[in-house]
Amino acid sequence: MGAAHSASEEVRELVGKTGFSSDQIEQLHRRFKQLSGDQPTIRKENFNNVPDLELNPIRSKIIRAFFDNRNLRKGPSGLADEISFEDFLTIMAYFRPIDIAMDEEQVQLCRKEKLRFLFHMYDSDSDGRITLEEYRNVVEELLSGNPHIEKESARSIADGAMMEAASVCVGQMEPDQVYEGITFDDFLKVGVWEGRHVVGAAVVGTRGAAGWSGDWHLGGKGSNLGVAFKTI
Numbered sequence: 360m361g362a363a364h365s366a367s368e369e370v371r372e373l374v375g376k377t378g379f380s381s382d383q384i385e386q387l388h389r390r391f392k393q394l395s396g397d398q399p400t401i402r403k404e405n406f407n408n409v410p411d412l413e414l415n416p417i418r419s420k421i422i423r424a425f426f427d428n429r430n431l432r433k434g435p436s437g438l439a440d441e442i443s444f445e446d447f448l449t450i451m452a453y454f455r456p457i458d459i460a461m462d463e464e465q466v467q468l469c470r471k472e473k474l475r476f477l478f479h480m481y482d483s484d485s486d487g488r489i490t491l492e493e494y495r496n497v498v499e500e501l502l503s504g505n506p507h508i509e510k511e512s513a514r515s516i517a518d519g520a521m522m523e524a525a526s527v528c529v530g531q532m533e534p535d536q537v538y539e540g541i542t543f544d545d546f547l548k549v550g551v552w553e554g555r556h557v558v559g560a561a562v563v564g565t566r567g568a569a570g571w572s573g574d575w576h577l578g579g580k581g582s583n584l585g586v587a588f589k590t591i
């Protein structure tokens with residue numbers, strides 16, 4: 360942390376801004392320093408040496424999510440070249456477990472933020488819609504780690520989910536009508552994340568679910584997205 364303020368003053372400010380406790384901020388700061396090699400910012404290359412990410416089929420999407428201006432709340436599209444510690448906290452906050460002390464409204468808000476983060480992972484060109492191509496892309500990548508699932512099957516899983524989204528959101532379509540893709544509102548309506556596959560289930564989490572029990576986990580043990588964020 361910078362030299363302008365005392366460290367504790369800066370931690371206090373970050374507690375107010377991010378909702379993390381001062382202990383959590385210090386713990387995350389140690390990880391940030393480890394990752395950045397003691398530099399003030401992290402670049403994409405710094406993620407190359409995270410062992411738990413190495414085998415993750417959607418590794419590139421996870422790393423990209425850290426630099427996505429939408430997730431950093433810095434703009435409607437584009438990627439940042441590097442992120443500061445405060446940016447890092449902004450991203451880590453999406454992975455924070457749903458707190459049992461939250462009231463229903465806060466839980467809904469928290470879930471919506473997580474879903475927005477997830478939506479951005481699918482909507483790779485930031486145009487506000489997940490097209491069939493983008494959806495296929497994530498599902499194929501996600502299932503690529505499983506030798507028993509062929510590319511064709513991944514494709515049909517994606518196509519089936521997309522058709523369902525169209526029927527829920529548009530209803531009966533005319534023969535020449537084209538469904539242009541899932542908007543964020545559609546995404547909330549359709550519930551593509553709910554158990555459809557592990558990205559959604561893991562990111563959204565549920566109150567008290569094992570994957571979210573107080574650790575920086577994205578996904579449970581053995582899941583495709585079993586990224587232990589504690590190693591980040």
Ligand SMILES: [Ca+2]
Nearest residue numbers: 482484486488
């Ligand atoms: Ca898109």
